[in-house]
Amino acid sequence: MARKLPTVPDIEKSFLGTILLYPEGNHQVLDSLEEQDFFEERHQYVFRILKKLREKGIPSEIPSVQSALEDEKLLDLVGGFHYLLELQESAISYNKPEQFVPTLKEKRIQREMIQASEAIAEKGYEGISDLGEYLSEAEEYILRIARSREAGGFKDMIQTMDELKNELKRNAELKTDVTGYKTAYADLDRITHGLQKGDLIVVAARPAMGKTAFALNVLKNVANHNDGAVVMFSLEMGNVDLGRRILSAESGIQSNKLKSPRNLNNDEWNLLYEVMNDFKMKNKIFIDDAPNRKVRDMYQKCREIKKQHGLSLVVVDYIQLLSTDRRQGENRQQEVSEISRALKGLARELEVPVMALSQLSREVEKRENKRPMLADLRESGAIEQDADIVMMLYRQAYYDRAGEGAEKRPEEDGKADELEVIIAKHRNGETGTVKLAFTGNTNAVSSVDWRGSH
Numbered sequence: 454m455a456r457k458l459p460t461v462p463d464i465e466k467s468f469l470g471t472i473l474l475y476p477e478g479n480h481q482v483l484d485s486l487e488e489q490d491f492f493e494e495r496h497q498y499v500f501r502i503l504k505k506l507r508e509k510g511i512p513s514e515i516p517s518v519q520s521a522l523e524d525e526k527l528l529d530l531v532g533g534f535h536y537l538l539e540l541q542e543s544a545i546s547y548n549k550p551e552q553f554v555p556t557l558k559e560k561r562i563q564r565e566m567i568q569a570s571e572a573i574a575e576k577g578y579e580g581i582s583d584l585g586e587y588l589s590e591a592e593e594y595i596l597r598i599a600r601s602r603e604a605g606g607f608k609d610m611i612q613t614m615d616e617l618k619n620e621l622k623r624n625a626e627l628k629t630d631v632t633g634y635k636t637a638y639a640d641l642d643r644i645t646h647g648l649q650k651g652d653l654i655v656v657a658a659r660p661a662m663g664k665t666a667f668a669l670n671v672l673k674n675v676a677n678h679n680d681g682a683v684v685m686f687s688l689e690m691g692n693v694d695l696g697r698r699i700l701s702a703e704s705g706i707q708s709n710k711l712k713s714p715r716n717l718n719n720d721e722w723n724l725l726y727e728v729m730n731d732f733k734m735k736n737k738i739f740i741d742d743a744p745n746r747k748v749r750d751m752y753q754k755c756r757e758i759k760k761q762h763g764l765s766l767v768v769v770d771y772i773q774l775l776s777t778d779r780r781q782g783e784n785r786q787q788e789v790s791e792i793s794r795a796l797k798g799l800a801r802e803l804e805v806p807v808m809a810l811s812q813l814s815r816e817v818e819k820r821e822n823k824r825p826m827l828a829d830l831r832e833s834g835a836i837e838q839d840a841d842i843v844m845m846l847y848r849q850a851y852y853d854r855a856g857e858g859a860e861k862r863p864e865e866d867g868k869a870d871e872l873e874v875i876i877a878k879h880r881n882g883e884t885g886t887v888k889l890a891f892t893g894n895t896n897a898v899s900s901v902d903w904r905g906s907h
Contacts, residue, residue: 459563460492461556463543468553469499470544473537476512482551483507490557492564495531498522499540515541562598569594589753634765634806637674638900640887644876645842648675648766648806652880653797653839655772657811657830658846659818663872663891663898664810665690667846668768669698670898671808676737681763684739686751688774692740699738702897704728709894737762745776748795755803764805769796771810772836790835797839811836813845823852827877843878848891872898 472483483504488497502521503513511517515537522528531537573591581587624632633647648654648671658664668685676683687695701708704724710717717725732738739758743750751767758764769775775792793809800807813829825845830836837843850870872891876884890901 458492458567459560461560462493462496464553464556465491465493465496466540466543467545468550468557469496469503470540470542471550472503472513473515473518473541474544475550476514482554485551485554486557490561492560495536498527498531499537502527565598566595569598585750589750592753593749634675635678636671637678638671638887638889638898640900641874641889644883644885644887645879646882648808649841649881650804650806651801652806652841653793653800654806654808654842654844655811655830655836655840656808656844656846657813657825659813659823659825661851662846662848663893664846665695665770666698666702666891666896667872667874667889667898668770668808668810669695669896670702672738672766672768673699673703675766676735679765681765682737682739682758682761683766683768684741684755684758684764685768685770686746687740687742687770688744688746689770690742692742695740695742698896699732700725700728701895703732705895705897707894708896744774746774747776748792748799752799752802755799755805759803759805764803767799767803767805767807769807769809771812772796773812786835793835793839823847824873824875825877837878840878841880842876845875845877847873847875849873868892869899869901 483500486500488500491497491500499518499522502518502525506513506517506521515534519528519534519537522531528534532539573594576587576590631642631647633645633649633652635647636642636645656664656668672683672685685695697708697711700706701711704721706717706721706725710721711725741751741754751769755764755767772789772792776788796807796809811830813825817823817825817829824847827837827843829845830843848870869890869892872889874887874889876886878884888901890899891897892899
């Protein structure tokens with residue numbers, strides 16, 4: 454025997470009937486519901502008309518509703534004028550339609566959960582080629598329902614001010630201006646107040662400027678100075694290569710020596726083992742190096758890490774290598790827009806800063822002054838809009854060496870370049886430039902006072 458989906462037809466009727474009987478003062482409660490909160494199709498039609506009348510400022514009396522239904526050829530589908538009278542007779546004797554809202558939403562969620570479960574089961578019966586993708590899609594079904602439950606809803610000023618008061622008290626007790634996750638770069642932390650939960654931080658630069666090195670150093674520092682794990686999604690470089698870079702930066706041993714380690718002396722071997730054992734004991738850095746990664750896959754993996762270890766930072770290297778479910782050849786700019794919005798959603802949902810690396814357009818190279826600007830963001834529109842912070846990296850030494858006829862690559866002699874971190878956008882704070890030191894042969898990025906060298 455087929456089981457029926459959970460419904461509350463009497464409550465649907467009472468809600469709509471109360472709006473019809475008491476048209477004044479009840480329009481606002483319509484904003485707390487959607488058509489899908491009603492199971493019966495005719496109730497959805499009536500609700501749709503009530504919403505439209507509200508938008509036009511027309512009282513939701515039966516004659517107005519009847520006329521609007523006729524205009525959209527829905528009156529007969531609803532059950533005619535007589536059914537509108539029946540709805541009105543179902544109204545509660547006191548004017549409180551909002552009491553029905555939680556029940557209507559609860560039944561909708563139950564129906565959606567049943568339908569999602571059936572869809573997941575059906576796909577499983579059909580056979581799956583990729584178990585990871587199947588699990589990710591199944592989880593997304595459920596999470597979409599959960600997010601819809603949590604989304605929306607006004608918060609009055611009493612609740613808002615209470616939440617703000619608690620936040621102010623927590624931050625005052627920190628005895629520091631850094632309220633987010635520390636990067637260990639004092640000047641950067643001063644401007645950003647640390648990497649804030651829910652923020653999308655875009656780090657943009659031309660190739661060879663040190664984007665990945667900067668991101669890895671921030672990742673390492675956040676792991677060392679904060680509780681919770683850090684996660685990196687690398688779509689360009691494998692986990693061993695990234696591990697080598699992190700090891701080089703932490704130990705100070707040149708990365709080319711780690712590629713050809715036969716010339717390492719005993720002291721260097723001992724240092725490497727010490728650093729590696731330290732990382733292994735802490736076990737706070739997680740790397741996903743799968744290519745063609747989608748943001749929805751990241752949700753699943755980050756939730757697992759957060760549940761097990763806590764989560765302090767997510768790094769994505771880099772935006773332009775991410776993909777969506779769009780067909781190849783469709784508008785790439787729109788696809789990047791979807792990706793940037795999804796990354797911002799990831800940051801907000803998991804309450805974690807997300808640092809996403811991005812390429813800059815070649816227009817930078819055509820200018821005499823090659824310091825990047827926001828307009829140089831490749832496929833930029835949505836990236837700039839969605840980002841809470843946009844950092845742009847610039848090394849003058851890179852162009853100076855090119856002008857001298859040298860290869861455009863970091864110095865291999867241990868000399869550090871001045872690395873400018875240009876904070877071009879900061880939604881909740883100041884902008885400015887932070888100067889760090891980038892040592893190419895170890896991929897190390899460190900704080901330094903450059904003022905004395907000029």
